[in-house]
Every structure is written in structure tokens, then in C-alpha cells.
Amino acid sequence: MFKGNKVLQPEDLDKINDIIEKLKVQTKALVILVVDDTGQLIANTESDPSIDPILLGTLTAGNFGATNELAKLIGEADFTLVLHEGNKENIHMLAIGECGILVVIFNNTTPIGLIRMYSQKTTKELLPILEKMQQEKEKKKTDLPSDEDLNNLFNW
Amino acid sequence: MTMINYAKKEIICKVVYYGPGLCGKTTNLKFIYDNIMGQYKGKMIALATESERTLFFDFLPLDFGKIKNFNAKFQLYTVPGQAYYTNSRKLILKGADGVVFVADSQTDRFEENKESLKDLAVNLREQGLDIRKIPLVLQWNKRDLPNIVPIQTLEETLNFRKVPTFEAVAAKGIGVFETLKTIVKMVFVSLGGQG
Numbered sequence: 001m002f003k004g005n006k007v008l009q010p011e012d013l014d015k016i017n018d019i020i021e022k023l024k025v026q027t028k029a030l031v032i033l034v035v036d037d038t039g040q041l042i043a044n045t046e047s048d049p050s051i052d053p054i055l056l057g058t059l060t061a062g063n064f065g066a067t068n069e070l071a072k073l074i075g076e077a078d079f080t081l082v083l084h085e086g087n088k089e090n091i092h093m094l095a096i097g098e099c100g101i102l103v104v105i106f107n108n109t110t111p112i113g114l115i116r117m118y119s120q121k122t123t124k125e126l127l128p129i130l131e132k133m134q135q136e137k138e139k140k141k142t143d144l145p146s147d148e149d150l151n152n153l154f155n156w
Numbered sequence: 157m158t159m160i161n162y163a164k165k166e167i168i169c170k171v172v173y174y175g176p177g178l179c180g181k182t183t184n185l186k187f188i189y190d191n192i193m194g195q196y197k198g199k200m201i202a203l204a205t206e207s208e209r210t211l212f213f214d215f216l217p218l219d220f221g222k223i224k225n226f227n228a229k230f231q232l233y234t235v236p237g238q239a240y241y242t243n244s245r246k247l248i249l250k251g252a253d254g255v256v257f258v259a260d261s262q263t264d265r266f267e268e269n270k271e272s273l274k275d276l277a278v279n280l281r282e283q284g285l286d287i288r289k290i291p292l293v294l295q296w297n298k299r300d301l302p303n304i305v306p307i308q309t310l311e312e313t314l315n316f317r318k319v320p321t322f323e324a325v326a327a328k329g330i331g332v333f334e335t336l337k338t339i340v341k342m343v344f345v346s347l348g349g350q351g
Contacts, residue, residue: 005158005347013163038251040159040168040231052199058215058231059201065247066212 006036006133015129016043020102023122028110030089033103034096034126035060042100042130051105060093060103083112092116096123099130157251158347160226168229169343170251174276175258176268177209177237180297180326184258185216185232187332196220210236213248220340230340237272246279254291254343255280256335258326259314261296261304266313273314287317291342294321295335300328 020032024045031047039061044053064082071079080095092104092115102123104115159168173181182202189200198217204210214234221227233252235245249255257276259269277287296310307323315321320338324331 005160008159008161008163010163013161036159036251038157038170040170040251042159054217055199055201055215058217062203062212062247065250066244069243069247 006040008042008133012129012132013043016126017045019122019125020045023104023118026118027104027106027115029104029106029115031056031103031105033057033060034100034130035103036100036130036133037061037098042133047105056103060091060101064093064095064101081116092119094119094123096130097127099127099134102126158253158343164227165225166227166229167347168231169253169340169347170231170233171254171256171339171343172249172252173232173234173256173258174245174249174272175237175297176260176265176272177239179237179258179260179265179269179272180324181234181237181258182208182210182214183326184256184295184297184324184332184335185214185234187326187329188218188232188336189216191329191333192218209238210234212236212244228344230343232336239271239275242275242279245275246282249279249283249285252280252283252285252290253346254293254339255287256293256295256339257314258295258297258324259310261298261310262301263303263305266305266309269310269314291339291346292317292319293335293339293342294319295324295326295331296321297324297326297331299323299330300325 016034020034020043024032031045031051033044033053033056034042035057036042039058041053041057067082068078082093084091089105089107094102096102102119104119106115173184175181189197196218198219200216202214203212216232218230233248235248257273280287280290294315296307311321322331322335326332
């Protein structure tokens with residue numbers, strides 16, 4: 001059975017951060033996240049401390065997964081875009097191939113069309129990096145915790 | 157599917173609490189959330205109905221801090237237990253590194269435990285995971301109630317892999333941390349043995 005881990009190397013995280021920081025400038029977005037298809041946060045731009053990026057990532061992936069089930073019910077393979085519109089702030093989620101989701105939170109000063117255009121361009125840049133993550137091998141097994149480390153950890 | 161982030165020196169693992177409806181999966185997470193040291197826990201979310209049934213999932217992120225060179229983070233999820241939420245369960249199992257199967261010890265829930273375990277096997281397979289290999293812990297919950305199935309029967313019927321099992325009364329916290337510690341260790345062991 002194949003059970004591949006996802007390995008994010010420092011240089012790849014730097015690339016992802018550069019890409020989403022550029023998107024933030026282009027769109028004046030409030031927060032941008034890159035989440036993998038299981039809901040784990042890969043990267044995010046700095047944001048208001050009241051926004052918890054880990055929870056946001058988890059709920060986004062759950063939301064996206066549920067939406068894809070809806071797609072199947074009506075005979076679509078999937079929905080690649082999910083948009084939530086609020087009174088002031090909105091969430092735009094776009095699939096990064098089958099590897100993850102690009103989440104952009106923005107307010108009403110930015111037109112949705114602009115978010116959509118730049119998000120599409122950005123997912124194309126992110127896709128090869130996320131695909132590479134799944135192919136990376138762990139390099140330093142010795143860094144993993146030993147039994148003793150774990151026993152110490154659980155001295156609650 | 158563990159995420160190993162060499163940039164942030166983080167290992168992020170996903171553990172799913174599985175089992176039939178109202179067996180105590182959410183109660184496990186709530187007890188952990190209420191009793192684990194503050195430095196370890198993040199914000200818990202519970203997407204539940206008013207009748208306490210989980211509608212989509214519960215989520216509790218735990219951050220165990222630095223172990224050797226890595227920051228160890230565990231994300232605990234529960235699934236909705238009722239039979240008709242099978243699609244939700246599949247989604248949540250995606251990328252799971254370990255599973256805690258919570259069985260309801262009451263006699264009249266015995267068949268539901270068996271059905272739920274079968275459902276787990278099928279749903280894991282659809283995600284490319286194998287119930288015979290994934291780190292798995294079984295918890296015999298609600299041991300304080302009358303009319304419960306003997307442990308031996310539960311072991312013989314449900315513990316086909318002879319994995320670690322724990323008697324529990326999740327509402328009182330009995331067996332909850334023992335279960336958590338064991339699945340965390342098993343996930344780490346499986347992580348170290350790969351590649």
C-alpha cells in the first residue's frame with residue numbers, strides 16, 4: 001500500500017510565500033491561504049490575529065469537499081470554485097489541481113472579477129510546487145522522535 | 157498522509173475518531189480539550205446539531221511543541237456516526253494517519269459497532285488506506301453503563317488485528333488520554349518506519 005507523506009522543503013515554502021504575497025499586493029486581499037486537499041495549512045500571509053489560519057484551512061477543505069459531493073450529485077466531476085459573499089468580506093476558494101485550495105479573503109473594495117483572474121493565474125504557479133511536495137522523500141529519518149521523547153512528552 | 161514541513165520544522169499528523177452514532181467520539185475530543193494543558197491545544201470546532209449529533213465533523217488541533225528537531229502537531233477529527241453520513245466520513249478520512257475506533261459497549265449497540273467497523277474498512281480503502289495497516293486503536297466506551305457487552309466478546313468480534321484496546325468512560329475521562337497517547341505513539345512509529 002502506498003502511503004506517501006507530503007514533504008515541504010524550505011525553498012518550496014519560500015516560493016509559495018512569494019507567490020501569495022504577490023497575489024496579496026495585486027488584489028489587496030486581507031488574507032491568503034494555501035491549504036492541502038486534506039485541510040492542512042501549507043502557507044498563509046500574515047493576517048489579523050483574530051483569524052485562525054489553521055481552523056480556516058480545515059473548514060475550507062471540509063467546505064470544498066462537501067461542495068464537490070454536491071457537484072457529483074448533479075453530474076459534474078467537481079466544482080473548482082467556491083465563493084462566499086458577505087456584507088463586507090468574502091471568501092474565494094479555487095482548486096489547485098487536485099492538490100489543494102487557494103483561499104483568498106477580501107473585502108468589497110476589490111472586484112470579484114479581479115480576484116478570480118489573479119487566483120486562476122496563481123493556482124497555475126502553485127500547482128507544480130504542490131505536486132512536488134507529494135513526490136518528495138523524507139531525508140532525515142533520524143530527526144523523528146524516539147520512544148523516549150514520546151514518553152517524556154506524555155508526562156502531563 | 158503526514159505533512160513534514162522542513163521549512164517550519166513541523167510534522168502535522170491527522171487522527172480520526174470513528175464509530176457509530178452517539179458512541180462518544182465528540183465526548184473524547186471535548187474531554188481532551190477541557191483537560192489538556194493550555195499550551196498544547198488550539199481552538200476546537202464542533203459542527204453539531206442541537207441534539208448533540210455531529211453534523212459534519214469536530215476538529216481539535218494539538219501542538220505538542222518541540223520533540224527533537226520537530227514541532228509535533230496533531231489534528232484530531234471526529235466523523236458523524238449515523239449511517240447516512242457516509243460521504244462526510246469519506247471526506248474526513250482523507251489523508252488520515254491514524255484512527256481511533258470508539259465502540260459503544262451497550263448490548264443493544266453491538267451490531268452498530270460491527271457495521272461501523274466494516275464501514276471504516278470500506279471508506280479507508282476508497283481513500284487508498286488499508287484498515288489492516290493504518291495505526292489503529294480501539295476504545296470500548298461507556299463501560300459504566302448497565303447491559304454492556306463483555307470485553308472478551310468485543311475483543312473477539314471487533315479486534316481482528318489485535319491492536320491496543322482501552323476500556324473507557326469518555327464522559328468522565330477514563331481511558332481518554334490513554335487512547336490518545338497510544339495512537340500518537342503508533343502514528344509516530346509508522347512515520348519512522350517508512351521509506
